[in-house]
Amino acid sequence: MKLIIQKKLQSSVDVANPLIETLKKHFPKLTLKIQANRSSILTMQHSFRHLSVSMHHLFLDADHQMIEALVTYFKKGRGAKQASFLINAFIEEKRHLIEDKKEALITQGNVYDLLELYEKTKSIYFNDCIEVDVTYFITPLKRRRHITLGLYHRGIVKVNRVLDSVECPQYFVEFILYHEMLHHLFPTKMINGRRVMHSKEFRRKERAFKEYKLATYWQKNILLSKFLKTQSKKRKQDGRT
Numbered sequence: 001m002k003l004i005i006q007k008k009l010q011s012s013v014d015v016a017n018p019l020i021e022t023l024k025k026h027f028p029k030l031t032l033k034i035q036a037n038r039s040s041i042l043t044m045q046h047s048f049r050h051l052s053v054s055m056h057h058l059f060l061d062a063d064h065q066m067i068e069a070l071v072t073y074f075k076k077g078r079g080a081k082q083a084s085f086l087i088n089a090f091i092e093e094k095r096h097l098i099e100d101k102k103e104a105l106i107t108q109g110n111v112y113d114l115l116e117l118y119e120k121t122k123s124i125y126f127n128d129c130i131e132v133d134v135t136y137f138i139t140p141l142k143r144r145r146h147i148t149l150g151l152y153h154r155g156i157v158k159v160n161r162v163l164d165s166v167e168c169p170q171y172f173v174e175f176i177l178y179h180e181m182l183h184h185l186f187p188t189k190m191i192n193g194r195r196v197m198h199s200k201e202f203r204r205k206e207r208a209f210k211e212y213k214l215a216t217y218w219q220k221n222i223l224l225s226k227f228l229k230t231q232s233k234k235r236k237q238d239g240r241t
């Protein structure tokens with residue numbers, strides 16, 4: 001078995017851990033990666049009859065029953081219903097240890113102070129009865145026609161830092177904040193087996209935004225051209241074509 005341990009974990013992982021020992025016995029050709037990534041808690045890949053697994057180090061706390069479940073899962077895949085069920089339950093139980101580490105919130109931009117806009121939006125549209133964290137997020141601009149402007153996840157509203165620009169009107173930043181705050185009020189629902197993020201009720205509320213028409217017009221007609229322009233300018237500065 002080939003064991004790869006992410007650098008930052010190298011001093012804390014005991015290679016004689018019962019899980020690692022058991023996997024060694026059952027899968028002599030396994031490539032096992034132990035990591036601390038928040039985004040991929042457990043992934044398994046089969047290629048040319050070779051199995052590689054990447055797992056979060058929290059699995060090293062697995063008890064006997066969970067170790068058995070993992071062995072079964074690696075042998076049979078998702079078909080192993082009982083094992084998958086146990087593994088999912090284990091992940092759910094540990095999830096707070098993986099995700100709840102508070103990330104740093106960046107609210108002060110060069111042009112817009114998110115906290116200030118948040119307080120304003122909160123009092124105008126939510127009667128001050130909503131409590132979320134706000135932060136800018138930075139994502140590399142790619143040559144795509146789509147860009148994520150805002151995100152909402154577990155009480156945190158994130159606004160793309162590209163909007164922190166004199167070229168972006170304030171009402172548009174407020175509109176993105178408002179939209180993401182609505183996600184806090186209207187959690188994603190399952191309707192006829194489909195995930196519905198923007199229900200009718202959500203869209204109705206969204207239209208209550210004072211500059212709704214201006215904001216949607218700006219998003220459809222001006223936003224992209226601004227980004228394309230910035231990108232081509234950047235490419236020229238970089239000396240690329």
Ligand SMILES: [Zn+2]
Pocket residue numbers: 179183197198
């Ligand atoms: Zn949305």
